[in-house]
Amino acid sequence: MSREEMTPGGDSAGARHFRPRRVLVVFVDALGPSQLETFEGLRGLPHRGRLRGILGYSCGALPTILTGAPPERHGRMCLFAHAEREDEGVLSPLRWLGLLPRQVHERGMLRRAAARVLKRTEGLTGYVDLYRVPPELFRWLDLPEREDLFNAERIGGVETFLTKARRAGLRVFAAPWQMPEEERWAHTCAVLRASKPDLAFAYATALDGALHRTGNGSQDALATARRLTERIEQTVDAMRAGGGDVTTVMVGDHGMADIHEVVDPKRMLGELLGTRLFVDSTMLRVWGDERTREKARERMVAHGLPGRWLDTEALVERQAPVRGAPYGQALFVLREGALFAPSFVGGNVRGMHGYDVDSPSAYAAIASDAPLPRDRGALMDVAGWVCAMLGLEGETNPDGRPPWAAA
Ligand SMILES: [Zn+2]
Incomplete structure (x- = not known):
């Protein structure tokens, strides 16, 4: 026809x-x-x-x-996800970066070079950027966008x-x-x-x-x-x-x-040492059992973090990927106009997106x-x-x- x-x-x-x-x-x-x-x-x-x-x-x-x-x-939401199995994520070969001093492994040139090597060796054709992800996280992190x-x-x-x-x-x-x-x-x-x-x-x-x-x-x-x-x-x-x-x-x-409030997550991360976390520019994502998640939520509330705690139910409501919790079992999403800086994906900027779905910028x-x-x-x-x-x-x-x- x-x-x-x-x-x-x-x-x-x-x-x-x-x-x-x-x-x-x-x-x-x-x-x-x-x-x-x-x-x-x-x-x-x-x-x-x-x-x-x-x-x-x-x-x-x-x-x-x-x-x-x-x-x-389709399973996509943030650039970095939790690997299905630890040590088997596509980023795990980059753990060696953690052996270098921080001033060295955070250098843009080195990170870009590492990303290029990764693309070649793993056959990635998608968007790859390592930003400022702490190297010790590469063991359990993955990049869902490989194509x-x-x-x-x-x-x-x-x-x-x-x-x-x-x-x-x-x-x-x-x-x-x-x-x-x-x-x-x-x-x-x-x-x-x-x-x-x-x-x-x-x-x-x-x-x-x-x-x-x-x-x-x-x-x-x-x-x-x-x-x-x-x-x-x-x-x-x-x-x-x-x-x-x-x-x-x-x-x-x-x-x-437009950003009018910058939150440095460093102190909070110190208090939550040992909890599996990822700090995006507008979200703090958490993995762990119920007690761990509750403790994380309490610390965020105690710090007066502006925004909302989204538990699994709230993520389901928003049609976010929850099976296998690739992006966290729960997360805190900042109120529109606030920014985590420095986060694992960048520093201070003037504009940002990635807020809750009822925000005008969403x-x-x-x-x-x-x-x-x-x-x-x-x-x-x-x-x-x-x-x-x-x-x-x-x-x-x-x-x-x-x-x-x-x-
Ligand atoms: Zn953007």
Whole structure:
């Protein structure tokens, strides 16, 4: 059956004749609803909305956009997880770093070199960064993202919409995320003009970087939004040059909050010595039996830590991965605007995300030249929407809802 004959598996019985379109998805890291407002000059994407995000960071949100599944299904949430078996995680060979003095093993150059070696020896094609993780933790830590998300067939066992489109015989282009930003945009435009893909996935990280460094409303962030506006418009033009009906969807994974409170976790970590912990920029994750967890919670409360304690039940409610407790049996998530610094993943910055799901910065923005379906309001819905626009039959969301069919 040719694509032109397909009809969307929508609701109305007398379905209109459905013509699949060519679809350009522009993913902009850290494009939340308030960040979208800084893209003042962006033409042609008048339909805008906000999407409920997930608990976790981009390494969880991006898989949710690509698969349409919540983190509890694809298993991604934070960059570092607890290994299934100690000493067998992909990071365990790096324990030797702990033999070096701290001033040496914390050097960026050494860490980057170690990450390069690890990528090569373990065949990792995903995003690898060792940040400031204490080397003694490498024994039990693991990196869940081992694959190139845009080229992997599945993420945590769940197919991406890129995979579904490729399997259906569509021409698919996904921007090489490893390329530097400007080079990546130039490459994307060149490929779109030359190969006229049915589905293109463009990728921007510059906004996230600028917002972390300098915060919302900074010159750096505004200049980045202006530059991205130009790049996106050029990319849309390049996609349209291929002819046919083109729909553009610009989507973020979360927003960004300005930091106004910095919490140094050092003293608390000293008090909890012996407890298995991981300090992300906005979360303190805990492993251990009930008594251990209760003690950890008590210490955090005693320190007046601003935020919320999320036990397993609260994590389940948020559709976070809990089977095997890869990201902690419980965790403390800071209130929006607070930051752990220094944490195991970085120092002080001006902007951060990764707060609880009801925080404004946990929402992502979406903008399109096609009307947005009213009942769609979550990151999880994007994949089903893209599939429906491409005319990929029988695609439903993991919760069984039918794909959205454009009016
Ligand atoms: Zn970020």
